[in-house]
Amino acid sequence: MKLLIVDDSNVIRRAIARAIGEPDYEIRTAGNxxxxxxxxxxxxxxxxxxxITMPEMDGLMCVDQxxxxxxxxxxxxxxxxxxxxxxxxxxxxxAQGFLLKPFTAETLNTELVELFRD
Amino acid sequence: xxxxxxxPGLEADNQQPAGEGKTILSTLGLVVGVIVFTALLFGIVLVxxxxxxxxKQTLAAVNAxxxxxxxxxxxSSTLLQIQRDTRLGRDVTQEQADLAASSSAFDQTxxxxxxxxxxxxxxxxDVPIDPxxxxxxxxxxxxxxxxxxxxxxxxxxxxNRNPSALDNAVAAAVRTGPRLSDTxxxxxxxxxxxxxxxxxxxxxxRNLMTGLSVLTFLVIIASLLGRVRESxxxxxxxxxxxxxxxxxxxxxxxLLAEAKAGSDMIMETVTQGLFLIxxxxxxxxxxxxxxxxxxxxxxxxxxNLLNILQRLLTERMFNTSKDYFALLFDKTxxxxxxxxxxxxxxxxxxxxxxxxxYTSRFLNFSFRRIIEDGKITRVFVAVSxxxxxxxxxxxLRAAEARKERQFEFLLGVLHIEPKQxxxxxxxxxEQIAIMNDALRAQDFxxxxxxxxxxxxxxxxxxxxxxxxxxxxAMMLKLSYxxxxxxxxxxxxxxxxNRVALGGDDFLAVVISQSELSKDLDELQEVRQRFxxxxxxxxxxxxxxxxxxxxxxxxxxxxxxxxxxxxxxxxDEMAKANGKEVxxxxxxxxxxxxxxxxxxxxxxxxxxxxxxxxxxGVERPDEREALGKARGATISIKGLSDIxxxxxxxxxxxxxxxxxxxxxxxxxMAKGLISSAxxxxxxxxxxxxxxxxxxxxxxxxDDAGRGIGMNLVKNIVVDQYxxxxxxxxxxxxxxxxxxxxxxxxxxIEPVDDQHAQLVES
Numbered sequence: 015m016k017l018l019i020v021d022d023s024n025v026i027r028r029a030i031a032r033a034i035g036e037p038d039y040e041i042r043t044a045g046n047x048x049x050x051x052x053x054x055x056x057x058x059x060x061x062x063x064x065x066i067t068m069p070e071m072d073g074l075m076c077v078d079q080x081x082x083x084x085x086x087x088x089x090x091x092x093x094x095x096x097x098x099x100x101x102x103x104x105x106x107x108x109a110q111g112f113l114l115k116p117f118t119a120e121t122l123n124t125e126l127v128e129l130f131r132d
Numbered sequence: 133x134x135x136x137x138x139x140p141g142l143e144a145d146n147q148q149p150a151g152e153g154k155t156i157l158s159t160l161g162l163v164v165g166v167i168v169f170t171a172l173l174f175g176i177v178l179v180x181x182x183x184x185x186x187x188k189q190t191l192a193a194v195n196a197x198x199x200x201x202x203x204x205x206x207x208s209s210t211l212l213q214i215q216r217d218t219r220l221g222r223d224v225t226q227e228q229a230d231l232a233a234s235s236s237a238f239d240q241t242x243x244x245x246x247x248x249x250x251x252x253x254x255x256x257x258d259v260p261i262d263p264x265x266x267x268x269x270x271x272x273x274x275x276x277x278x279x280x281x282x283x284x285x286x287x288x289x290x291x292n293r294n295p296s297a298l299d300n301a302v303a304a305a306v307r308t309g310p311r312l313s314d315t316x317x318x319x320x321x322x323x324x325x326x327x328x329x330x331x332x333x334x335x336x337x338r339n340l341m342t343g344l345s346v347l348t349f350l351v352i353i354a355s356l357l358g359r360v361r362e363s364x365x366x367x368x369x370x371x372x373x374x375x376x377x378x379x380x381x382x383x384x385x386x387l388l389a390e391a392k393a394g395s396d397m398i399m400e401t402v403t404q405g406l407f408l409i410x411x412x413x414x415x416x417x418x419x420x421x422x423x424x425x426x427x428x429x430x431x432x433x434x435x436n437l438l439n440i441l442q443r444l445l446t447e448r449m450f451n452t453s454k455d456y457f458a459l460l461f462d463k464t465x466x467x468x469x470x471x472x473x474x475x476x477x478x479x480x481x482x483x484x485x486x487x488x489x490y491t492s493r494f495l496n497f498s499f500r501r502i503i504e505d506g507k508i509t510r511v512f513v514a515v516s517x518x519x520x521x522x523x524x525x526x527x528l529r530a531a532e533a534r535k536e537r538q539f540e541f542l543l544g545v546l547h548i549e550p551k552q553x554x555x556x557x558x559x560x561x562e563q564i565a566i567m568n569d570a571l572r573a574q575d576f577x578x579x580x581x582x583x584x585x586x587x588x589x590x591x592x593x594x595x596x597x598x599x600x601x602x603x604x605a606m607m608l609k610l611s612y613x614x615x616x617x618x619x620x621x622x623x624x625x626x627x628x629n630r631v632a633l634g635g636d637d638f639l640a641v642v643i644s645q646s647e648l649s650k651d652l653d654e655l656q657e658v659r660q661r662f663x664x665x666x667x668x669x670x671x672x673x674x675x676x677x678x679x680x681x682x683x684x685x686x687x688x689x690x691x692x693x694x695x696x697x698x699x700x701x702x703d704e705m706a707k708a709n710g711k712e713v714x715x716x717x718x719x720x721x722x723x724x725x726x727x728x729x730x731x732x733x734x735x736x737x738x739x740x741x742x743x744x745x746x747x748g749v750e751r752p753d754e755r756e757a758l759g760k761a762r763g764a765t766i767s768i769k770g771l772s773d774i775x776x777x778x779x780x781x782x783x784x785x786x787x788x789x790x791x792x793x794x795x796x797x798x799x800m801a802k803g804l805i806s807s808a809x810x811x812x813x814x815x816x817x818x819x820x821x822x823x824x825x826x827x828x829x830x831x832x833d834d835a836g837r838g839i840g841m842n843l844v845k846n847i848v849v850d851q852y853x854x855x856x857x858x859x860x861x862x863x864x865x866x867x868x869x870x871x872x873x874x875x876x877x878x879i880e881p882v883d884d885q886h887a888q889l890v891e892s
Binding site: 098099101102103104105106109110111112128131132 | 449
């Protein structure tokens with residue numbers, strides 16, 4: 015399965031990739047919203063983990079853009095934002111999962127599995 | 133809950149088909165009965181008419197037989213008349229005609245009786261009769277025999293009319309006539325008898341039929357009565373089953389009532405607001421009593437939850453809640469995800485109170501979808517007031533922070549020379565007083581957009597004070613104060629970058645300032661508890677803990693104790709920046725200065741040190757490339773060749789020096805100047821003392837807020853009317869020469885334009 019990690023922090027990107035476990039996923043990363051869209055167009059991932067606060071284009075806008083391109087994409091918001099409004103807004107726009115930073119490998123993998131459960 | 137339609141006792145519905153079959157059968161019987169009854173009635177009528185015909189025929193036959201008898205006698209008497217008249221010679225034509233007519237009539241009647249035909253009855257009407265029955269026929273045959281004799285003689289006489297034939301005829305009539313007449317009479321009797329028998333048999337048939345019909349009639353009546361009884365019984369059965377049904381309904385109603393009483397009790401006593409909302413967010417009637425307490429509203433049934441929240445939440449949270457409610461009822465959104473982002477899990481709400489103000493409470497809402505037939509028909513909501521818990525958590529956190537703070541203060545107190553700590557507190561209090569002055573409330577109340585610049589200047593004053601305190605905290609390694617000041621500075625920076633400023637925006641600044649003041653009180657408290665009250669009463673053994681601290685015995689140390697923390701500050705900052713810096717001092721002693729002046733000099737030294745380490749000194753590899761020693765040196769030297777009423781020193785680092793081109797570019801980028809044309813390099817170097825100037829690339833603890841050198845200028849030039857001289861050579865060194873007059877402290881602030889900056 016193809017997975018795109020979008021986060022402006024290099025450390026977080028690596029942490030997510032490590033927690034997921036490479037064998038199960040083909041992983042690509044992007045450091046901001048604009049880059050995420052470029053990578054998305056080329057890579058066409060099934061799953062995207064998305065930070066909310068990023069330079070260039072914020073996560074919410076990125077969610078819109080990605081779902082416009084492929085409404086079937088599963089998006090997991092991974093954000094340090096404790097702001098309830100942003101979380102609600104993300105789900106409203108079509109994100110299927112929400113994970114609060116800091117997270118553990120276990121909770122991350124649980125959320126990834128839940129993304130595909132209807 | 134039991135569905136009423138499932139209640140027992142409704143088997144009556146199932147009895148219905150059997151009862152109906154019975155009724156159909158009984159109805160069929162009734163119809164047959166009526167048909168039989170009608171047939172019987174018809175039969176009776178028929179038999180009666182047969183009897184009537186039979187009686188008529190019999191009467192006609194009897195009449196005919198009697199007539200034959202009469203005719204025989206008349207023919208006998210006519211023959212006698214003819215005999216007599218013949219003897220007398222009279223005309224017998226008439227008699228002969230009578231005789232012929234009677235004979236003929238006798239024949240005819242005889243024929244009718246024998247084979248059936250019409251005979252006149254007593255009234256003279258022709259009546260059709262059937263051939264006679266067996267017995268009567270026997271008599272008729274007898275009579276025929278008698279008649280044949282008489283008829284032969286009479287026919288013979290009438291054909292030859294001779295007297296002998298007449299005599300023979302008379303003799304036959306006299307001899308046989310009575311017998312014939314007699315036979316006819318007997319036959320009449322027999323006909324009557326036979327008829328009577330037949331009629332009797334018909335009558336008994338009729339009577340039988342009448343009886344049957346009466347019986348049928350009775351059966352019909354009985355059956356009808358039975359039906360009525362059956363109906364009555366059915367009605368009774370129905371009534372019974374209805375009663376049973378009612379009883380069952382009552383029982384289940386009672387069970388329901390009991391169950392409801394149970395749930396009511398739960399709803400009455402549970403300390404949570406439990407309720408259901410429909411897709412238009414209306415609260416259903418069955419909600420727990422606590423809900424009214426929580427929402428502080430009676431009779432919530434039918435109220436729109438969103439409308440209730442609208443009055444309690446901020447506009448932003450209300451809008452978020454509105455979006456969230458839509459998600460709750462949106463089948464395409466997974467419940468798990470929706471529950472994860474519940475914005476009302478711990479929400480602050482504001483209830484208007486009787487004093488006209490607001491009471492703040494924290495509420496915890498949790499939601500569960502109720503799905504019926506694949507649709508989200510309602511959402512179950514549980515709400516509880518978690519104010520106490522939240523407050524406890526806050527208090528706990530505050531207490532923990534306070535404990536941490538006090539521990540740190542204690543460490544600070546134990547590791548810092550008491551005098552330095554007191555200096556820090558005095559400096560900090562002075563700066564807080566300056567902030568207080570700048571943040572006077574009345575100046576902000578009426579602040580309009582035109583006064584924006586004034587507000588910004590005030591912010592700069594506050595920023596400068598905070599920065600000063602931060603520098604002192606860093607020097608003493610009071611990291612708590614350092615962090616508090618750092619956050620404070622960030623707050624001011626974000627305010628300063630705002631396009632519009634209002635009086636309310638300063639509230640955060642005022643709060644931070646008062647918190648800083650409180651922290652200072654706390655530090656004071658800790659200091660007093662451990663080191664005794666006030667200066668001079670410092671416990672000697674504790675004071676001795678400070679490595680280079682002044683011994684309490686009054687012996688004059690070789691170097692100014694202020695230099696040790698400055699050296700520490702330089703070393704720490706250098707390490708943090710991957711640099712190596714050493715501080716050396718010569719002839720620098722502030723111990724004869726007033727406390728206020730000494731603190732000011734220390735503030736200047738702190739900022740100069742920060743500036744040098746951050747901006748002046750290169751990294752070891754850069755230094756090596758320039759052929760310098762890896763470690764940089766900061767030299768602080770006291771000045772002796774200055775007026776006696778002044779204090780002066782030089783502060784020199786062997787860093788890369790001040791580059792006017794770089795300063796110019798930076799100043800232009802920062803918008804401090806629009807063009808450098810007409811500016812001397814001396815003017816350009818002077819820009820480093822402007823507020824908002826910094827040559828470092830990013831803001832950090834150590835430098836780069838563009839305030840440090842401005843602070844130096846504020847103290848030396850503005851506050852004391854002193855002078856700053858800068859000499860520099862790229863890439864060898866930078867040297868600041870500071871001279872401060874020891875006279876009265878200058879109160880009038882000096883305008884930037886008049887700052888006396890000298891460049892060699």
